[in-house]
Amino acid sequence: xxxxxQSPRHKVTETGTPVTLRCxxxxxxxxxxxxxxDPGHGLRLIHYSYGVKDTDxxxxxxxxxxxxxxxxxxxxxxxxxxSSQTSVYFCAISEPPGHEQYFGPGTRLTVT
Amino acid sequence: QKEVEQxxxxxxVPEGAIASLNCTYxxxxxxxxxxxxxxxxxxxxxxxxxYSNGDKEDGRxxxxxxxxxxxxxxxxxxxxxxxxxxxxxxxxxxxxxxxKIIFGSGTRLSIRP
Numbered sequence: 001x002x003x004x005x006q007s008p009r010h011k012v013t014e015t016g017t018p019v020t021l022r023c024x025x026x027x028x029x030x031x032x033x034x035x036x037x038d039p040g041h042g043l044r045l046i047h048y049s050y051g052v053k054d055t056d057x058x059x060x061x062x063x064x065x066x067x068x069x070x071x072x073x074x075x076x077x078x079x080x081x082x083s084s085q086t087s088v089y090f091c092a093i094s095e096p097p098g099h100e101q102y103f104g105p106g107t108r109l110t111v112t
Numbered sequence: 113q114k115e116v117e118q119x120x121x122x123x124x125v126p127e128g129a130i131a132s133l134n135c136t137y138x139x140x141x142x143x144x145x146x147x148x149x150x151x152x153x154x155x156x157x158x159x160x161x162x163y164s165n166g167d168k169e170d171g172r173x174x175x176x177x178x179x180x181x182x183x184x185x186x187x188x189x190x191x192x193x194x195x196x197x198x199x200x201x202x203x204x205x206x207x208x209x210x211x212k213i214i215f216g217s218g219t220r221l222s223i224r225p
Contacts, residue, residue, distance in 0.1 A: 031210045042217035043156070043200070050210040058212075090155055099144040099204040099211040103155040 003027040004104035006091050012110045019078040021107050023091030025071075031094040032074040033101065034058075034066060036087040043090065049074055081111045114139045116203050118216035125223055131188040133199050133219050138182070141206025145177055146213065147186045148200040156200055160186060191223045 003026045013019050023032060034046040035058075045058030047066040055066050063085060065077045078085055088108050092101040115138045125131040133147075144163055148156035162168045162175040162184070174187040184203070188195055198218040205212040 033210075033212075040217070043215040045212065048210050048212065056209070094211045096211060099213055100146060100158055100161055101202075101211070101213060102158065106155050 004091060004093055004102060006089075006104040006107050008107060009105065010108045012112060013081050014112055015082060016080050019081050019109065021076045021089055021091075021109070023074045023076070023104055025074075025091075025093050025104075027093055027095070027102075028071060029093040029095040029102075030071075031096070031101075032068065033092040033094070034064070034074065034076045035090045035092065036060065036085075037090060037106075038087050046076065046089075078109075081109075083111050085109065086111045114205060114214055116201055116214050116216035118199075118201050118219045120217060121220040121222075123219055123221050125191050125221065127191060127193060127223055127225050129191055131191045131195065131221055131223070133186040133188075133201075133221065135184045135186075135201030135203075135216055136182055137184065137201075137203040137214075139203060139206050139214070140182065142203045143206065144204040144213075145175070145184045146202040147173075147175060147184075148202060148215075150198045150200060150218065152197075188221075193223050193225060196221060196223045 033048040035043045044060045049055045049068040091104040094101045147160040150156045160175040168175045172189045176185045200218045201216040202213045
């Protein structure tokens with residue numbers, strides 16, 4: 001987890017409220033990713049970024065948006081949280097030319 | 113749909129034995145292959161990566177790659193109780209932007225004393 005932090009680490013929120021998760025890195029890596037991990041589904045890519053202000057959708061992007069205004073920060077926003085978004089969210093970073101990704105400690109989000 | 117397949121387990125191995133974890137992938141263009149270890153309640157940790165056909169050894173871990181068969185494996189020698197975890201196989205998505213990788217669902221490994 002060195003060099004990657006996520007905040008908050010735990011959050012409980014109510015259905016319909018907006019939620020923002022933050023990923024912060026000190027490695028100056030170009031690429032950043034948001035995943036969710038659920039039992040039976042493994043890690044699924046939500047959104048990713050290939051540079052400041054450059055983002056794109058992953059396989060499960062509905063209901064999520066992202067922003068990256070600085071190299072070190074990648075924000076994930078749930079515009080109106082739903083119970084189906086209860087999950088563990090991981091941020092990861094990567095630096096080309098390698099493809100290996102390094103993960104942050106995760107955020108456990110519960111939507112009631 | 114590009115896929116990475118793993119047996120979910122649990123795989124139970126006696127302490128001191130060799131644990132063998134297997135993975136197949138569908139994207140023939142993939143060039144980079146990874147094994148992550150994930151302890152319960154923790155984030156995935158990269159333990160091995162391999163790019164070329166054959167074996168790559170790092171301590172008690174050996175990754176094996178056979179691109180013709182689209183098969184990757186991880187051997188853990190002299191298994192220890194601390195090796196009990198879920199092991200995720202991951203493969204890079206060929207021709208994708210931003211170094212995207214595809215993860216398998218993981219194999220749960222249990223080392224019994």
